[in-house]
Amino acid sequence: MITNKLEKGLIHVYTGDGKGKTTAALGQAIRTAGGGFKVLIIQFLKGDDTGELYSIEKMSPDLQLIRFGAMKKFYFQLNEEEKIEIQNNIKEGLETIKRHLIEENYNLIVMDEIMAVLYNKIIDLDEVLTLLKSKPSHVEMILTGRDAPKELIDLADYVTEMQMIKHPFEEGIYARKGIES
Template identity: 35%
Template sequence: MGKRIVQVFYGPGKGKTSAAVGQCIRAASLGQSVIIIQFLKGKDAEEFNFLERLEPDIKLFRFEKSEESYDLLLPSQQKEEKQNILNGFNFAKKVIDTGECDVLVLDEVLGLLDIGLIEVSDIIKLIELRDDYTRLVLTGRNLPEELREYVNIISKLDLEKDDMK
C-alpha cells in the first residue's frame, strides 16, 4: 500500500470544494474509489448534486437534515443538527478505519473546528487512524497551526476581487 497523503484546501477564497472535487475526478479517472462527505453546506448544496451522477465512482454523503446552513439555524435546530454532523464525522472515521476508499474528501470539516463542534485533536486522530490510504482531502476557511505538521500538501485560496455582489 502507498503512504498516506493529507491535502488541505483552505482560505477565504472561493473554490475550495471545487478544487477538492477536481482531485476526486482525477482519482476516479485512475480507477480509484472516492468518497466525499460534506459538512456545513445544508442539505440543499445544489451546486454539487451533479456528483450523484458520478456514482459509484464518486460517492457523496451529507448527514445534515436541514435545508439551511448550520450557522443560519436557530439554537434549538443547531442542537439537533449537531448530532447529524457528528454522525458524519464518525462515518469518516469508519471509512478511514476500514479502508473503504482510496480518496476521502471531508468538505468543510475545518469549519467544524471554527464553530466548536470538534477539536483539532479529533482531526489529528482521524488522520492517524491508518497510514495506508491514498489520500485524505480536507477543506475549510481556516487551517489551525497545530494541523500543519500532519498535512503533506497545503493550498490556500485567497479572494482578490469579487465585484459580483
Template identity: 40%
Template sequence: MSKKVVQVYYGQGKGKTTAAVGQCIRAASLGQEVIIIQFLKGKDAEEFCFLNKLEPDIKLFRFEKAHEFYCDLSDEERIEEKKNILNGFNFARKVIDTGECDVLVLDEVLGLVDYGIITLEDIIKLIELKDDYSKLVLTGQNMPDELVNYVDLISKIEPIKQ
C-alpha cells in the same frame, strides 16, 4: 500501497470544494474509489449534486437535515444538527478504519473546529487512524497552525478581486 497524502484547501476564497472535487475526478479516472462527505453546507447544497451521476466511482454523503447553512440555524436547530454532523464525522472515521475508499474528501471539516462541533484533536486522531487510503483531503476557511505537521500539502485560496 503508497504513503498516504493529507491535503488541505483553505481560505476565504471560493473554490476550495471545487479544487477538492477536481482531485476526486482525477482519482476516479484512475480507477480509485472516492468518497466525499460534506459538512456545514445545508441539505440543499445543490452545486455538487451532479456528482451523484458519477456513482459508484465517486460517492457523495451529507448527514445534515436542515436546509439552511449551519450558521443560519437557531440554537435549538443547531443542537439537533450537531448530532447529524457528528454522525457524518463518525462515518468518516469508519471509512478510514475499514479502508472503504482510496480518496476521502471531508469538505468543510475544518469549519467544524471553528464552530466547536469537534476539536482539532479529533481531526488529528482521524488523520492518524490508519494508512489504508492514498489521499485525505480536508477543506475549510481556517487552517490551524497545530495541524501543519500532520498535513503534506496545503493550498490557500483567497480572493484577489471580488
C-alpha cells in the same frame, strides 16, 4: 475493503478566503475516481442544492457524496435546538468517516468544510487530528474550509491557500447556479 490501493496516502488542506476550495477537492476526487480508485466526499454544513450533487451521482459508481449537518442559514443564526441537531448530525458524519477508514472502503476521503465545523466548535480539533494520524497509510485525505488551524497545516503534506483578490459578491452578484452553486 478496497483492493486497488494507493502507494502512499497523503493529507491535503485547501484553505483561505478565496473561491475554489471545494472545486479543487472535487477536481481531485474526479481525477482519483477516473484513475480507478474509490472516493468518498463528505460535505459538512452545506444545505444548498448545488450542481455537484447531480453530476457526481451520474459520473461513477466509485464516487460517492454524502452530506451531514445541512443548513440553510449560518451556524450562529441557529437556535439551541437546531445547533444540537446539527452537532449530532456532524458527529454521525465523523463516525461514518471513521468506519470507512477502519473498513478501508475508500482510497480518498474528502472532508469538505471541516474547517467550518472546527471553527464553530462542533467537534474538537484533537478528534480530527487523531483521525488523520490513525488513517491507513494508503488512504488520501482532503480537508477544506477557511481558517485551517495551524495544527492541521503542520500535519498536512499539501497545503493550498486560496486568496480572494476580487469576487463578484463585492459588486452584489450572489452565488449563481452552475458556477458557485
